[in-house]
Amino acid sequence: MYQTLISVxxxxxxxxxxxxxxxxxxxxxxxxxxxxxxxxxxxIPAAQFMDLEQDLSSAVTALSGRHPLPDFEVLKEKLGKAxxxxxxxxxxxxDCGGAMAARLWWLMRYLGHTSIAVLDGGYxxxxxxEGETSANVFxxxxxxxxxxxxxxxxxxxxxxxxxxxxxxxDVQLVDARATPRFNGEVEPIDPVAGHIxxxxxxxxxxxxxxxxxxxxxxxxxNEWSALVNAHEPVIHMCGSGVTACxxxxxxxxxxxxxxxxxxxxxxxxxxxxxxxxxxIRDNTRPxxxx
Numbered sequence: 077m078y079q080t081l082i083s084v085x086x087x088x089x090x091x092x093x094x095x096x097x098x099x100x101x102x103x104x105x106x107x108x109x110x111x112x113x114x115x116x117x118x119x120i121p122a123a124q125f126m127d128l129e130q131d132l133s134s135a136v137t138a139l140s141g142r143h144p145l146p147d148f149e150v151l152k153e154k155l156g157k158a159x160x161x162x163x164x165x166x167x168x169x170x171d172c173g174g175a176m177a178a179r180l181w182w183l184m185r186y187l188g189h190t191s192i193a194v195l196d197g198g199y200x201x202x203x204x205x206e207g208e209t210s211a212n213v214f215x216x217x218x219x220x221x222x223x224x225x226x227x228x229x230x231x232x233x234x235x236x237x238x239x240x241x242x243x244x245x246d247v248q249l250v251d252a253r254a255t256p257r258f259n260g261e262v263e264p265i266d267p268v269a270g271h272i273x274x275x276x277x278x279x280x281x282x283x284x285x286x287x288x289x290x291x292x293x294x295x296x297x298n299e300w301s302a303l304v305n306a307h308e309p310v311i312h313m314c315g316s317g318v319t320a321c322x323x324x325x326x327x328x329x330x331x332x333x334x335x336x337x338x339x340x341x342x343x344x345x346x347x348x349x350x351x352x353x354x355x356i357r358d359n360t361r362p363x364x365x366x
Contacts, residue, residue: 078193080329081290082167084205087195091167097160097216098123101132101170101177102199105265111176120169120202121210124158128318132179141354142265142316143179145234151183152221159216162189162224169195169202173284175319182321182347186232188224194325197289232324233346235311237354241361243311245274248304252280252314252323253352260365265315268356270365275313278303280322296330306332309344317349 078086091098100123102111108129115125126132131154133143160166166184168177174194184192195202203209240247251271256262258277263269271277282299285291291299304310306327312320324345327333333345355361 077191078165078167079190080193080325081196082193083196084201084207087167087202088205088207093122093214093216095163095165097158097164097166099126099158099166099168099177099180100124100199101126101128101168101180102172103128103170103176111170114171116211118209118211120199121208121212122214122216123169124214124216126154126168126180128176128179132183139354139357141350141352141357143318143353145317145349146183148183148187148223152187152223155184156219156221157216159219160189160221161219162222164189164191166192167195168192169198171199173281173288173322174198174290174325175280175322178321178325179318181325182232184223190224197287200288235346235348237348237350237358237361240272240311240348244272244362247274248308248310249275249348250278250304250310250312250323251275251352252278252312252319254279254281257315258366266353266356268363270363271352272313272355273362273364276303278323280314280319280326283322283326290326290329293330296326297332300327300330300332306344309346311346311348313348313351313355315351316353317347317351320347320349320351 098120100115100119102114104110132146134146168180170176177194181192181194251258255277258271260270312323314320327345
């Protein structure tokens with residue numbers, strides 16, 4: 077069972093359409109149709125496409141961030157149509173170091189599905205290692221997917237904007253955005269620059285090596301332990317609740333959420349799904365620039 081990451085080598089050795097389901101999560105914030113175009117050009121055989129905005133998010137509202145969490149009943153229906161069962165080993169990948177794939181990893185973990193892993197290095201690593209590719213669209217045998225309701229929510233807790241504001245400043249809050257955005261030096265996406273006062277900055281790219289794969293688990297553990305007290309709750313945010321999942325994945329892979337893996341109620345990584353783009357919807361909420 078793979079629960080955090082899977083290497084290209086391991087996927088090539090073990091992958092079978094029977095019992096395994098692979099999702100292509102490639103997406104570009106600057107060109108929202110690009111991921112699907114790339115999927116049509118070529119993908120891992122039998123991989124199915126999951127779009128960040130169409131499948132892994134719900135509609136934006138006047139109070140939400142840019143990528144609100146999807147309706148989980150709708151998501152479960154889509155997963156069933158993709159052939160996922162409670163016994164499936166699910167693998168998700170993208171072409172940006174897991175930044176998009178980690179969102180689906182988190183969503184399925186929220187649903188209680190622990191047999192899900194991000195392909196380390198993603199599609200570029202698959203191609204580099206001469207993995208087979210296909211442009212065919214796979215038609216799976218559909219199922220009725222319910223998730224593991226006994227662990228839903230407890231394994232991947234959430235915090236709302238109101239709850240976070242009540243906890244400030246006595247909370248560990250980590251922002252996965254790039255440092256210039258965190259500092260308020262630039263803001264190419266959202267209308268307000270800066271960060272939530274008291275937040276720490278850990279760009280998701282810091283979880284990766286220069287080759288685009290995750291750093292070794294012990295290295296991640298050392299880096300994260302130097303930043304936060306991993307024995308206390310850590311709230312994760314970013315611009316819209318996507319790359320924050322990458323930091324949660326990194327902490328989990330590093331063993332810093334080990335209590336969460338054994339007892340879902342003790343998972344210390346909490347997602348602020350609305351993140352910066354929701355926080356700034358209310359101009360009474362505090363904002364800071366460096």
